[in-house]
Amino acid sequence: xxxxxxxxxxxxxxxxxxQSPGYKNAKxxxxxxxxxxxxxxxxxxYPVVDTFLQGSFSVNTAINNLDGDYDIDRALVIDExxxxxxxxxxxxxxxxxxxxxxxxxxxxxxxxxxxxxxxxNLHIDYTIYTRDSSGNYKLAVGKLGSSVENxxxxxTDPKGLMDWINDTSNYGQSxxxxxxxxxxxxxxxxxxxxxNFNEQSRKKLFSIGLTIMIKEQYQPDYFSDVEDDxxxxxxxxxxxLNAGYIQLAGSIDQPLYRVSVNLPKSPYRNVxxxxxxxxSWSGSDTNIGTLFRNKLxxxxxxxxxxxxxxxxxxxxxxxxxxxxxxxxxxxxxxxxGTGSVAGVAAAYFxxxxxxxxxxxx
Numbered sequence: 001x002x003x004x005x006x007x008x009x010x011x012x013x014x015x016x017x018x019q020s021p022g023y024k025n026a027k028x029x030x031x032x033x034x035x036x037x038x039x040x041x042x043x044x045x046y047p048v049v050d051t052f053l054q055g056s057f058s059v060n061t062a063i064n065n066l067d068g069d070y071d072i073d074r075a076l077v078i079d080e081x082x083x084x085x086x087x088x089x090x091x092x093x094x095x096x097x098x099x100x101x102x103x104x105x106x107x108x109x110x111x112x113x114x115x116x117x118x119x120x121n122l123h124i125d126y127t128i129y130t131r132d133s134s135g136n137y138k139l140a141v142g143k144l145g146s147s148v149e150n151x152x153x154x155x156t157d158p159k160g161l162m163d164w165i166n167d168t169s170n171y172g173q174s175x176x177x178x179x180x181x182x183x184x185x186x187x188x189x190x191x192x193x194x195x196n197f198n199e200q201s202r203k204k205l206f207s208i209g210l211t212i213m214i215k216e217q218y219q220p221d222y223f224s225d226v227e228d229d230x231x232x233x234x235x236x237x238x239x240x241l242n243a244g245y246i247q248l249a250g251s252i253d254q255p256l257y258r259v260s261v262n263l264p265k266s267p268y269r270n271v272x273x274x275x276x277x278x279x280s281w282s283g284s285d286t287n288i289g290t291l292f293r294n295k296l297x298x299x300x301x302x303x304x305x306x307x308x309x310x311x312x313x314x315x316x317x318x319x320x321x322x323x324x325x326x327x328x329x330x331x332x333x334x335x336x337g338t339g340s341v342a343g344v345a346a347a348y349f350x351x352x353x354x355x356x357x358x359x360x361x
Contacts, residue, residue, distance in 0.1 A: 003306075003315050006328065007229040010319075011184050013326040014191050016062040026070040026122045033124070036097050037076060044093055046084065050077035054127065054158055056207060059165045061186040066194050066324075069121045075158060080130040080138070087140035087153050090128050095144075098126075108144045129158070157265040164264050165215060172222030181226050182218045185233055186211050188323065195324040196295050204288040209261045209271045213240050216264075230315075234303040237296060246293045249286050257290045258283030 018027065038048045055073035056062035065071070076094070084090065094113040098106035106115035112125045128140040130153055137158060142151025168175040189210050193202050217239035220226065250256030260283040261271045272284040283289065299322060306318040316329045 002228070003230050003312060004228045006312075006316055006319070006330075007184070007188075010323065010327045011187060013328075014063045014187055016056075016064050017060070018057070020064070023070065025120055026072065029117060029120065029122055030072050030074065030124065033098070033101060034074065036101070037094060037126070040093055040097050041076070041078065041090070044090075046078045046082055046090060046093075048076050049079050050131065051075060052077075052159075054162075056190075058162050059183070059211075061165075061183050061190070061207075061211060063187050063190050063194075067121075067199070069123055072122070072124045073127070074124060075127050075129055077129045077131050077137070080132040083130045083153065086151070087128070088142040088144060088146060088151050090140060091142070092144060094126050094128065110141055110143055111139065127158075129156070155266050160265040161263065165211060170222070171220055172224075174225045177226045178220045181220075181229060181232065182215065184229060185218065185236060186214050188229070188233060189214060191323055191326070192299060195322075196299075197291070201288055201291060204284065205259075205292060206271055208263075209259065212261050212264065212271065213243070213245055217243060230303065230307055230319075234300065234307055237300045237303060241293070241296055241300060246289060246296075247283060249283070249289065255290070256286040257293045258286060259289045259292055260284075 016023065034051060038051075041048050052058065052075050053073065054075050055071075057072065076090075078090070088108070091108045091113050095106055095108055098113065098115045102118045103115040104118050106113065112127045114123070114125045116123050129137045130140075131137050137156050138153035139156045139158075141154045166179065168179045171178040190207055193205050193210065197205060214236055217236045218232070219239075220232070226232075245261055246257050246259055248255060249258045258281065259272050263269055263271060270282050272289075274281055274283075274285055284292075302318055302322050306315045309315045309318065313330055316327065320327045320329050
């Protein structure tokens with residue numbers, strides 16, 4: 001059994017789709033809440049003209065979350081001509097709807113309204129946009145009580161970002177298969193993050209940041225078919241380390257790093273831009289930046305080791321330590337782990353919950 005087969009089984013174990021077991025209940029809640037929001041927006045004079053999923057679900061890079069949470073990122077779009085001057089007004093309306101439902105502590109954040117459901121492990125972010133006659137979007141930015149200068153309808157391109165992620169124009173031969181591989185790599189790296197970073201750190205290593213870095217560094221041969229995932233993943237991780245995303249923020253004697261990744265579409269902001277008090281940095285804080293660099297360097301070493309290993313079981317042992325228990329290790333007695341009946345069942349029916357990401361993929 002080639003190593004690619006083990007990667008395929010690993011992907012089946014972590015890949016979350018709309019047909020995945022356990023997602024049905026979360027989808028029913030999402031539909032019900034969406035109907036309430038549409039009704040209330042219409043009553044307020046701001047009918048919803050479009051709605052769509054964003055983040056990982058929208059581009060098929062969602063994975064089963066180790067914490068058992070379901071995370072849905074939904075856009076609500078109103079016509080620009082009917083929009084209130086104050087973008088936070090509609091967030092207040094959404095907050096009232098969520099407060100009447102079974103949510104705990106719904107909150108208005110700067111880019112969205114967010115809430116956690118009580119009866120199931122469901123987290124939903126609602127992002128509110130206007131759309132003009134030319135199809136241009138603006139995002140409702142601001143919190144309740146924000147001053148005028150801290151709230152706005154900000155130009156953005158959510159669907160353009162999804163199109164960019166899905167684009168295959170530079171892939172050449174077997175383009176659709178290469179896009180599938182790219183998205184597998186994103187899912188692998190998201191699971192790597194979840195396994196190797198604690199909860200606080202992995203929340204700061206945003207999925208959209210990983211998705212953009214991998215997309216920009218995934219450069220398959222235009223005239224060749226798809227290579228094995230292990231070979232390509234090693235190439236991509238090496239390029240990620242050398243592409244300038246990770247920047248020195250301290251001295252050579254005390255090296256600290258920041259992660260910086262720009263959105264490829266409007267508003268072209270740094271995904272990892274962060275602010276503490278009145279100070280703002282173009283990049284992550286140095287704790288997550290330094291941690292990311294160190295762990296990514298170690299990941300590259302392990303991928304090189306696995307690529308240089310000729311024994312299939314030893315390859316899987318290395319990758320199991322990198323990606324966690326969903327990357328199965330076949331045993332030497334002939335039971336091929338995820339290649340066996342039991343292993344295949346485990347791969348198709350994971351016990352973990354589901355995860356998407358806010359403003360991300």
